[in-house]
Amino acid sequence: MLDIKLIREEPELVRKNLEKRKKPDYNKMLNDLITKDEAWRNIKIEVDALRQKRNQLTNSIKSLKKEGKTDQISQVLNEAKQIPDKIKNLEKKQLIIESERNSLLLTLPNLLHETVPYGEDDSGNMVEKTGGSKQSFSFTPRSHIDIVEGIKGADIERAAKTSGARFYFLMDELVQLEFAIIQHAIKLLTKRGYHLVVPPTLVKGKIMEGGGFLPTYRDDVYKIEDEDLFLVGTSEAPLVGMHANEILYQDDFPIRYAGFSTCFRTEAGAHGKDTKGIFRTHHFEKIEQISITNPENSWKEHDYLFETAEMFWQSLEIPYRKVNICTGDIGLVAAKKFDLEGWYPSQNAYRELVSTSNCTDFQARRLKIRFREKDGMPTKICHTLNSTVIAIQRGLTCILENNQKEDGSIKVPKVLQQYVDFKEITPKI
RNA sequence: GCCGAGGUGGCACAGCCUGGUACUGCGCGAGACUGGAAAUCUCGUGAGACUUCGGUCUCACAGGAGUUCAAAUCUCCUCCUCGGCGCCA
DSSP states (O other), X not given: OOOHHHHHHOHHHHHHHHHTTOOHHHHHHHHHXXXXXXHHHHHHHHHHHHHHHHHHHHHHHHHHHHHTOHHHHHHHHHXXXXXXXXXXXXXXXXXXXXXXXXXXXXXXXXXXXXXXXXXXXXXXXXXXXXXXXXXXXXXXXXXXXXXXXXXXXXXXXHHHHHTOTTOOEEOHHHXXXXXXXXXXXXXXXXXXXXXXXXXXXXXXXXXXXXXXXXXXXXXXXXXOTTSSEEEOSSTHHHHHHTTTTOEEEGGGXXXXXXXXXXXXXXXXXXXXSSOSTTSSOSEEEEEEEXXXXXXXXXXXXXXXXXXXXXXXXXHTTOOEEEEEOOTTTSXXXXXXXXXXXXXXXXXXXXXXXXXXXXOTTHHHHHHTOEEESSTTSOOEEOXXXXXXXXXXXXXXXXXHHHTBXXXXXXXXXXXXXXXXXXXXXXXXX
């Protein structure tokens, strides 16, 4: 959420930033918002004046009573009785216009950082670096879909029976690999100063709104019937919500969490995309990092989170690249976003494995996550950041493709071998 | 799920019965005193609107509704925390 004061004082600065996104709706929304806010302030002036009048009369009734001038009271009382209805009517108007204003405020996206490349869609994303080395295959590399089928790493047909499309039963060696990945990640993350967390995967509407998942991305998440609870699409939601309405101390920054949770996504609007295998599913496990810090350090922290993800993928020897996501592709919440894309030899393409966002004060303002520099000093709004470490199922697809051998077997990456009782996975008949 | 006790500023606590400007302490800030500091004293301390930048006004006691000229205080509803009982992986 943007600061309403900034919109009042520097509307043109906000407008220019919104224009980078090439969505004319935002311009209209901003105008609407400014009009609504002016109307709100006018009503407030009026209603404040009425309350002032009422308070004055109330006080004079009190002092007349004290002085025993009972004969004068009824006159003042009559005058005072006129006021509450007027206040009530105006308050009703004010409340309506305030909620209209606030819902506009909730729908406007974050301000983009100046280093975000300009572009209309994902073709405008900028590759900033590449890492790892692609191996040359002496055969045509199989797709992760075929590999998973070959090693019977997931039972997708039976999952269709129990749950429908885009579900899977993860099986045998892939289950072991999942836990190996988790162990490996925990080692790295604790060394890098993260608290480990298994958060709730059901989260209240207010918290989802605070994280920026609602109202804009309502269609992407599942809701529990008859309850104010949503299944999280990422543990970012509970982890950022964790400190809602709190006042933190600057000395504790950065507060870094590594969360492990199941994630649920409707994948609305993804019909026909990556329909097979375990690449894009309705539920998956993910290790996520989030960080809370002060505005001065958040850009440094953005690099730190990406570096953590990068170290993780380097340790698995996956060829990757770092991409700076452009203005047209970045989404509502982030002021700047890096993706880490992994190499998929069968597709001859890089695909997204990691997203690292600096959300600046956008989430923290909605969630009222504040901090003080020192005891007794005024509160300021924190910056929040998040980054994937690995979405396990998606990550597995990339690991499988890059470690395949001609006979269809899969080498287990070196760093994971200590956690499993096999060095390779062989195809099943 | 049932019974009981609670929820007041950043923190701690009073006020609630008997409606009438939210007490006090800690923390923090400014000033005074001092060679400097501590101690002490004075003033200030949240959110919002207006402002001629001197101030002015409104709101804020878990949330909501009601009674009233006036609600932290009275009435009703809801939520949350703690304790006890029940159920339970």
